[in-house]
Amino acid sequence: MQGDTLKIKAISGHAGTVAGEGVSRDYDVCKLIDTTTCIGCKACEVACLEWNGYEFRETTFDNTYQTMPDTAWNYWNLIRFNERPNEDGTISWLMRKDQCMHCADPGCLMACPADGAIVQYANGIVDFNQEHCIGCQYCVTGCPFDIPKFNPVTKKVHKCTLCSDRVGVGLEPACIKSCPTGCLHFGSKDDMKILAEKRVNQLHEHSSHKNAGVYDPQGVGGTHVMYILHDKDKAADYGGLPQDPHIPLLVQIWKGPMKWIGGLGIIAGIFGMATHFLRFGAKGSGENEVSAEGSAK
Numbered sequence: 397m398q399g400d401t402l403k404i405k406a407i408s409g410h411a412g413t414v415a416g417e418g419v420s421r422d423y424d425v426c427k428l429i430d431t432t433t434c435i436g437c438k439a440c441e442v443a444c445l446e447w448n449g450y451e452f453r454e455t456t457f458d459n460t461y462q463t464m465p466d467t468a469w470n471y472w473n474l475i476r477f478n479e480r481p482n483e484d485g486t487i488s489w490l491m492r493k494d495q496c497m498h499c500a501d502p503g504c505l506m507a508c509p510a511d512g513a514i515v516q517y518a519n520g521i522v523d524f525n526q527e528h529c530i531g532c533q534y535c536v537t538g539c540p541f542d543i544p545k546f547n548p549v550t551k552k553v554h555k556c557t558l559c560s561d562r563v564g565v566g567l568e569p570a571c572i573k574s575c576p577t578g579c580l581h582f583g584s585k586d587d588m589k590i591l592a593e594k595r596v597n598q599l600h601e602h603s604s605h606k607n608a609g610v611y612d613p614q615g616v617g618g619t620h621v622m623y624i625l626h627d628k629d630k631a632a633d634y635g636g637l638p639q640d641p642h643i644p645l646l647v648q649i650w651k652g653p654m655k656w657i658g659g660l661g662i663i664a665g666i667f668g669m670a671t672h673f674l675r676f677g678a679k680g681s682g683e684n685e686v687s688a689e690g691s692a693k
Contacts, residue, residue: 444473474493476492531552
């Protein structure tokens with residue numbers, strides 16, 4: 397994690413204030429992925445590996461052009477290939493760049509108990525700090541997109557950082573620079589929303605994709621990675637993209653009501669002990685009482 401020039405908005409497992417709050421004017425950044433112009437060239441996969449210092453790992457053939465079945469701790473960016481039968485008997489070949497969505501309300505950060513293991517910057521990037529990771533994998537449970545991946549050797553969890561080290565010095569993410577078709581865009585969240593709406597209107601007017609739309613799910617507060625989909629109502633066709641993702645209910649209860657109930661339980665226990673002590677005083681051990689009686693005789 398390289399975030400020296402980025403303002404931190406939230407920290408996992410941290411109850412205190414955030415250093416530098418209110419001193420930065422960072423705007424929300426966003427990556428826009430237009431699935432209607434993706435050709436599945438995988439240049440973004442290679443760029444991600446090279447920039448983050450990982451070797452191109454072994455591939456897995458499963459009757460598809462997809463590099464491997466899923467992302468991994470050392471493979472953060474994967475183009476998913478999916479065939480969808482159409483009503484007229486033809487097949488649509490849907491390709492989607494899969495990586496961390498950088499949620500505005502990140503479930504991984506909410507679930508993480510380790511102080512400083514996950515940080516959310518003011519510009520929207522959610523980053524992992526492996527130095528503080530304790531390997532509990534609660535972040536995996538908290539993510540509705542199944543993004544964080546565990547390294548069984550180092551016992552650390554990894555995911556896409558949206559190239560926070562590049563963005564922190566004014567550069568675009570590596571995958572953006574490698575895309576040959578203009579499928580990937582990067583800028584402020586507001587600018588990307590405007591660009592996405594223009595493209596959607598173009599698809600409505602000049603193509604058969606009359607139900608095209610923008611994927612920016614509000615169940616997680618919106619995301620800093622948005623998609624333009626051929627059909628906004630069939631997100632699951634794009635490699636299992638959830639239609640309406642939310643932070644798992646168990647995580648919300650555990651980090652919400654249960655946390656407060658547990659705190660109240662501790663306070664009630666301390667109050668009960670104090671009340672007992674004030675009313676009955678300290679209770680000596682049986683051995684001390686016998687010794688005291690023997691000395692008196």
